[in-house]
Amino acid sequence: MKNGAMPAKPVLRLDGITKRFPGVTALSEVELALYPGEVTALVGENGAGKSTLVKILTGIHQPDSGRIEVDGIETRLPTATAAQEHGITAIHQETVLFDELTVAENIFLGHAPRGRFGLIDWGRMRSEATELLTRVGADIDPATPLRDLGIASKHLVAIARALSVDARVVIMDEPTASLSQTEIEELYDLVERLKSDGKAILFISHKFDEIFRIADRYTVFRDGERVDAGMIRDVTEDQLVTRMVGRSMEAIFPRRHSDPGEEILRVAGYSHPTEFADINFGLRRGEILGFYGLVGAGRSEFMQALFGATRPSRGAVKLDGRIAVIRSPAEAIARGIVYVPEDRGRQGAISAMPIFQNVTLPSLSQTSRNGFVRIAEELALARRYTERLDLRAASLDQAVGNLSGGNQQKVVIAKWLATKPKVIILDEPTKGIDVGSKAAVHEFMAELAADGLSVIMVSSEIPEILGMSDRVIVMRDGRIAAEFDREGLTPEQLVRAAAGYEEVAA
């Protein structure tokens, strides 16, 4: 694979890159080198400056100072096109593709093969698309409209697109975040192929198992500074975590002494025409109830129905022993049920509005008088809840959209806690956030349960389910497949129940 005798020259080298935003230095004098045929893992907490770096490399942001060298020649990347011309391409967390266009059109958008009169040569485009798709191991007809593909296939299209521009540097920003285990394996194979083609790969991930599986080198960012870099074979997982967080992580999950009280919520026969059917369970005061299942098992859909965002066709909810009719989120909030959605950007935060206005939005009746807003009260309420979560922001009237993913999540959680709920539903609360923020959220969840709040946690991460839940419900195909106590529960049991390998008595 790699020629050990000759130390390769970096394709891309950054030196002393600094980028400031109003109130925050996002990157301070960072350096980075990417070598051909090697995978460099970039690790760091949310807000460490990883996204900013990607944006500089792809020509979206301009550094305030520092050098960018491609093949040893100093270069500027003033636009996205310039970055592409230098062979730098990125596959983002939520890759920007166009649902209404075909696979081939997506791959060649902006650089389609041209025929006579500058018109698009459709035949050549189709055959080249087929060739690229074969290279990434995707068995997809290039004429398929993109919207008909699943997330994993869309990823492969994005990668084929990256190859179509003859990329030499491929940036993968959390490429496995929404993939299943088999799809992840296929992605690893692909990364190996890219390596043997001599591409330099920058791999951004929060998952340490995959970093140790595929990366050759690592670079650690913390608070906008490059704190460490080296070869993966010279470092252990613990060392990497310590460098990233700046403190050692003694236990990943907080030790909990749980003692659930009386039943507070009872769901009976909840059904939906297409998404889920016959959901029955109870939730006790101070309990953390985990909901595990594969993507598409109907967990989020059920939770949103419980929150009143969609309507069930049948079923009843009892809250504190009384029937509660929940027809809208407003009614759910009024009864003390709140939902922290998985899709922060679309359903959670209002990115253009200030932090404090996001926090107080469902609690305006608390902070206002006779329907008139009182800014001082709002700021006080926002401060009370964001401080508990250790929010990192320049000011409380900063727009939420300028925060890192982990801090946006803190704002959304603060917003719901400010309503003083009885039941909080957390849908994939730590998806896409770094180890440090993850631990903070877990610790906080344990604190909430100890305070008597009942927590429903939807999660696709087995360690999180096992580490946090008092009880676990597994959903499959829109139904409850199994229910377990935490005591003696093994990952195998969860996986079997979720995939339906064998019937487990509920």
Place this chain on the structure above:
Amino acid sequence: MSIAEGTRARHVPDRLQSRSGRILRSWEVLLGGIAIAIFIVNSLASPYFLDPWNLSDATFNFTEKAMIAFAMALLIIAGEIDLSVAGIIALASTAMGWAAQYEAGAAGLICIGLGVGVICGAFNGVLVTRLGLPSIVVTIGTMSLFRGISYIVLGDQAFNGYPSDFAFFGRGYVFWVISFELVLFCTFAAIYGVILHATNFGRQIYAIGNNPTAATFAGIHVARVKMILFLLTGVMSGIAAICLTARLGSTRPSIAFAWELEVVTMVVLGGVSILGGAGSILGVVIAALIMGMVTFGLGLLNVPGIVMSIFIGALLIGVIALPRLIRLSRTGRVA
């Protein structure tokens, strides 16, 4: 701000920028500057401009449109639009004219004007919020529908013969040169300013315009808020119809023709984002003054109407482009 390493509890200030600093850089200050400049140019260009009675006359150029613009601003900030406002005026005015034929008094006419406004607003609101239709399509449809009814009723005729006390609402003066319409304009400016900037309802309007899904998830009754805004816009169109009909003293089906574009122009010139989620009433007030002064100043100079619309169009594009151009020259990029 430097980021201290490893510190846990950190203080996040309430505000980064002082309020005065923020105001100085705002859109409203830019607009205010333009308004003053136009005022000075007008007073130099025409010796008649600074006459109090002439200035008072000039306010009729914008008061009726601006009243609608306040409600329209709320609607556009919430991510919707109502292009049927001029159609509502035509229909309301026709209904009032028809009632006046049967000796209806001023009070009756006002009730009819407001009633038609409410009904039309409710009709738009139901189509948008209950059936989930896009408001731009719905109100393009009702724009023709409402005015079409006026054309059927009136043909090439006109309704005249309004009671004499009705004229006060369009031509009356409360004190010296202060007209009834000007008082109404100021009152509504204050009311809408308070609604948008100082109430929970106003905050919910911004939230809906920025992200309707997240607003729903935060417990806001999005459909209810939008319905109220369509009703408000309908009522304001009804009020504008009362003032305009009283001022003109007659109703033709072409009354207030194409006003919807001037109203939307006023709102956008006032800094309200056409995509929703941002804007202020103060901006709309200044935009109304600017448009009124431009129309009046050019009128004093005997410039034909078509040139005025060219000027207004150029002003709109210029003012919208200015902040982008400033940013472009500073940073070398648009976004």
